[in-house]
Amino acid sequence: MIVLAIDTSAIASAALIRCHESFSDAAVLASFATEDTKSHAEVLAPGIRALVAEQELTGPDIARIVVGVGPGPFTGLRSGIATARALAFAWSVPLDGLMSLAALAWDVVEAGGPDSEFVVATDARRKELYWARYAAGGALLDGPHVSAPVELPSLPVYGAGAGLYPEQLAGAGASAAPGFDSAQPTAASLGLAAVALLAAGEALPDTTPLYLRESDAQVPGPRKRAL
Structure with missing residues (x-):
């Protein structure tokens, strides 16, 4: 079966993971990851579409979606989670989260x-x-x-x-640690980690984002009286 993994906690990335129904023998079928940390919304959906098309798959071929829930910045994290939720709804497949x-x-x-x-x-x-x-x-x-x-x-x-x-x-x-001082979370590794947890019988969390901070945006208060 095929698992689609998505992560936008730092960079935008997606991956297709092939595994058995028992989630054993997982391997990355295809993946993409950007280096830009600010263009998630622009590149994510086209990147996923290209991944699925290159492997000659369609929505019904995806058995499960896993998305990184952060922690990460508000805008980037929302892009990945919103995309994962929309695809899970459109394809009628299970959706799980995992800390990025x-x-x-x-x-x-x-x-x-x-x-x-x-x-x-x-x-x-x-x-x-x-x-x-x-x-x-x-x-x-x-x-x-x-x-x-x-x-x-x-x-x-x-x-x-x-x-x-x-x-x-x-x-x-x-x-x-040397050799890891520029490493970012990727969907490929997120998907493999998620499948390993599922294979061990562990439940994955839902897709509630881990922002860890309050939003900078604030609801405006009442207007001050002019007189």
Whole structure:
């Protein structure tokens, strides 16, 4: 069966994952990922359409959709989740969410990461990081959080967030893991992580976004009296 994975927590990406009905023997069939962190709405739908067409698939061929729910910026995250919800409704297929940082954790473990706990982190802007703490095998221990780099645990830090603030992390006793200092969550890794959880009998969360911050947009208050 085919699982469509989508993530827009940092970059826009999508992937088609082929696996058995038991979610075993998963492999990436096709994927795309941009480098731009600001063009999610423009590239996501055409990219998914191209992926499906290139594999000579149609909507009914997709058995399940998994979307990254962040943490991430409001606009980018909404683009991916809204697209996933629309496709799931149009194709009448199950829809699940998964924390986007799980994609980076999957990459770390697959690359033979540390034999102890580690942290994955992405850029939260405002001189802060989105991060979560994982066991050596990739199990989530804590998070997600948003905080200044100096507040991260004294552990190896993987992901583009680490590459932005190596000195601050070092001052906190943490360290930016080499080779991962520009890594972003991708739909391909998110899909593989999701399928592995399903194969283990674990339930995936819903698609409620993990913004971790209040929106900058505010509802206007009542007008002040002129007199």
